[in-house]
Amino acid sequence: xxxxxxxxxxxxxxxxxxxxxxxxxxxxxxxxxxxxxxxxxxxxxxxxxxxxxxxxxxxxxxxxxxxxxxxxxxxxxxxxxxxxxxxxxxxxxxxxxxxxxxxxxxxxxxxxxxxx
Amino acid sequence: xxxxxxxxxxxxxxxxxxxxxxxxxxxxxxxxxxxxxxxxxxxxxxxxxxxxxxxxxxxxxxxxxxxxxxxxxxxxxxxxxxxxxxxxxxxxxxxxxxxxxxxxxxxxxxxxx
Numbered sequence: 001x002x003x004x005x006x007x008x009x010x011x012x013x014x015x016x017x018x019x020x021x022x023x024x025x026x027x028x029x030x031x032x033x034x035x036x037x038x039x040x041x042x043x044x045x046x047x048x049x050x051x052x053x054x055x056x057x058x059x060x061x062x063x064x065x066x067x068x069x070x071x072x073x074x075x076x077x078x079x080x081x082x083x084x085x086x087x088x089x090x091x092x093x094x095x096x097x098x099x100x101x102x103x104x105x106x107x108x109x110x111x112x113x114x115x116x
Numbered sequence: 117x118x119x120x121x122x123x124x125x126x127x128x129x130x131x132x133x134x135x136x137x138x139x140x141x142x143x144x145x146x147x148x149x150x151x152x153x154x155x156x157x158x159x160x161x162x163x164x165x166x167x168x169x170x171x172x173x174x175x176x177x178x179x180x181x182x183x184x185x186x187x188x189x190x191x192x193x194x195x196x197x198x199x200x201x202x203x204x205x206x207x208x209x210x211x212x213x214x215x216x217x218x219x220x221x222x223x224x225x226x227x228x229x
Contacts, residue, residue: 006158032215043119043204043219044159093158097215102166103147103208105217107158 003027004096006108013084014116021079021111023094030096033077034105035069038091050077084115118212122205122220130228135192137223139205147208148188149217150179152201159204163190185209197227 003026013019023033031052036044048069049057056069066088068080077096081088091112095105122139129135139148147166151159163174165181165188172179178191188205205220212218 002161004158034216043222045219046216049216091156095158102164103215104149104161104164105206106161107151110156110158112156 002098002106004094004106004108006094006111008111009109010112010114012114012116015085016083019081019084019113021081021092021094021113023077023079023096023108025075025096025098025106028096028098029074030077030098031074032097033071034095034097035067035077035079036093036095038093038110040091044093047079081113084113086115089113089115118218120205120207120218120220122223124223125221126224126226128226128228129195131195131197133195135195135199135225136189137191137203137225138187138189139207139220140187141207141211141218142186143207143209143211144185145207145209145211146185147217148179148181149206149208150177150188150190151204151206153204153222154201162203192225195225195227197229200225200227 005024007022033050035047047062050069050071052071058064071077093110095107120141150162153159163179168185170181176193180189203223206217208217
């Protein structure tokens, strides 16, 4: 139980294009999902909190127009990196908070983005 | 962003040895989570702690929620090669915000066969 998937697992794109990453909770409902960014050999840095049916809450320093988040259902959140540039290249990981049960977060397998 | 102090930063151990790592904070937390991350993958939840003083085991792993609520410990007994990876603690409380977690800096574990 408590499986979170991400798609795609990796993506290479040209500078200036937009990339959409999907995060799904497969066997549970998640009213809240989180998007993290991780640089090599570093810890996870929270980018934004995504709540089903409402606007995402962004952490300080994260551009909301750059990283568009949509949480349309209890099992799906999407992150769109708009007009991607090489500095946006990173490992993006989502997590989902289970609606029922004890407070915890389950992570997806991550999406590696390389912008050329 | 804010991070929790985690130590040691890295460690090499022999197979069969026990491992200890800890996470400390200047803030009080209500929940502590411990994760393991393999290269190129997302973190996998190992143990969740919800009460000060709580001691919880998951196979060869044991974690404790510190009495002061400002720290947590993870022990791995009789390490094996597949224990290699990065271990992260994560704390949730007033300092992190509702439902959000602050992550530790990570402990990189390498096991020598």
